Amino acid sequence: MTFTPESAFALLGPDFADAVDPADFPDLKLRWWNKRWAREIGLGELTPEQIADHFGRFDRPKGYPHTPLAMRYHGHQFRHYNPQIGDGRGFLYAQMRDPKGRLLDFGTKGSGQTPWSRTGDGRLTLKGAVREILAAEMLEALGVYSSKAFCVFDTGDQLARHDEPSPARGAVLTRLQHSHVRFGTFQRHAYEEAPDRIEALIDHAIAHYYPDLSGLQGTEKTARFLEKVCAASARLAAQWMAAGFVHGVLNTDNLNVTGESFDYGPWRFLPTYKPGFTAAYFDENRLYAYARQPEAVFWALQQLAIALLPVGEKDQLVDVLNTFPDIYTREMTAAFCARLGVAVQDNSEDMVKAYLAFLLASQLPFEAVFFDHFTNDPGRIKAAARDYTGPEYTAFAELFADHTPVRPERLGHACFARENPVHMTIETMESAFAPIHERDDWSTLHGLLDDIAQARADYDLGRGRTGFLPEQGETW
Known part of the structure; x- marks a missing residue:
């Protein structure tokens, strides 16, 4: 795959965005580089210095004629209309084509002030960037059509925040997605x-x-x-x-x-x-x-x-x-069946309703119940050390037993040898960031990301597609 620059949004003209300059960060340290997606879009051979040039200092990619653009938009915020917003701490850095020729955006977060920053400093905390990485990676593993956290730099800034211990370390994130048109x-x-x-x-x-x-x-x-x-x-x-x-x-x-x-x-x-x-x-x-x-x-x-x-x-x-x-x-119905690893059929909607009724009554860990029931293996369900009993479970189990497993061979993959699935509750996220905050130790985070990557590959809820936008008429 060769990197193919594009400038589709800029061609709409000056009524849609404002040209901006990125912030000048005091000290750039690469903390996350999405090697898998870099390879997919033709940037897998970039050197560390080139990565810093393009995604830390935001020098324009070769062949890309436009400066970063802070996109203009309004919005209802908690159902109150706000005409004072737009890209306030990010911009559309560049566009390109994905492996199937479709338009992709590089959008930033924490890249500095814009005309729409209002009273904000235009920056992102390092914890905020880590949260973006974890959310995007976990959602992709679970079959959600999500943007990708593409690159994160620690910027050397010290930021004041009321919802994090201050001073908070600064970061700048670049995300990869198909559209920022809101x-x-x-x-x-x-x-x-x-x-x-x-x-x-x-x-x-x-x-x-x-x-x-x-x-x-x-x-x-x-x-x-x-x-x-x-x-x-x-x-x-x-x-x-x-x-x-x-x-x-x-x-x-x-x-x-x-x-x-x-x-x-x-x-x-x-x-x-x-x-x-x-x-x-x-x-x-x-x-x-x-x-x-x-x-x-x-x-x-x-x-x-x-x-x-x-x-x-x-x-x-x-x-x-x-x-x-x-x-x-x-x-x-299709999404729940995909997560359970079974084919959709006529009574699947009733099965999903019964499944939710059991989850509500039992209050068992949300992710663990999917994990135990994936591809409808009775022996695996029986062996799970969880309380799969009661009238709500019986109602679900009768409907579920009628469903055909999809690719049951996936149960032989590595992540299913675990007793419990990888999950992303708030405690998991906090435990991954704590060593970073306390002693700049990234090993726990990288271990968690490795586990998520394994789950993504083993669940294979995207059916092995290279592009992350579903094809016309395709479901997850």
Whole structure:
């Protein structure tokens, strides 16, 4: 694979982003380099100094003509509209093509102030960067369509933070994902009464993410674009639920047009199945609690539809939105079956409901129950030292026994020799960062990342694809 630079977003013009300069960091130390994805996109041969040039000092890649761009957007933050936001501590550094020719973004976090920083310093703590790495790696292992933590540098900065012990060590992160075009990107241009810009954004998204819609015109184009985003977002919400993941901040500026999970701030994974479990300490009303995430995504889609009205037709857009519940139910059923390692069949939706009822009643570790039941091996389930009894379990087990295992040979892989699965509860994350904070010891983190990589390979929930955007019509 040869690195192929691209500059698609910059061609939209100055109304969509602001050229910015990266911060000048006092001391760069490479802490994370995603070797696997670097190889995939043609950057596997970079030297340490070249990595520092491109992802620490943000010198432009060879052949890339544009400076970093702080993207402009608005958004509903906890359902309150905010017209004062945009890329405040990151920018679109560069774009390229993935192995299948699809557009990819390098986006940053902690790279310095921009016109949208407001009172912020534009920086990221080292702990925040480690959290991004762990969330992205764990989600990918569990079959979620996620951005990738591509590179992290310790910057030598000392940062003041109210939610971490200060001074906190600084870091700069580069993430790799297919799109940073958010729902809030459309909202900004609707707010500014600029239908021509909304149309340009739709055309940009169709050209680079949904080319099968090319040739459509007028309100039909708008409706079919929303249909694509609606289906992708329903799939993402379902994947989060099957992973036991709580994003924490599902504002309209944190959801994008490809239905890709990104921007990991106050995330959590469920320790046990608790529908009201929240990730953000400031989410006092539990707006983005685990079980409310599909509702939050649907509400955000409604705001996107409102932003599309200047170039759309209301009844068409409403009809598209009305498809979300059925798509979500179908995708959730598929996602839970994938996590259990069984094929979807006619009674799978009932099986998933029974599974959740058992998880709620038993309060067994969320990840462990999936691990024990993967590919429906009765001997393995029986041997697990957990309390698989009671009426709720009986109801689930009867339905589950009827399901056909998918690739049961995966149980012979290394990660299934463990007594317990790798998981990412808050305690796991904190225990990985503590040695870094206390004595700059990264061995615990790297050991955990090795375990996650093993689980990703052994579960193989992406079915061995090289690209991380599902093909048209493909499910996880």
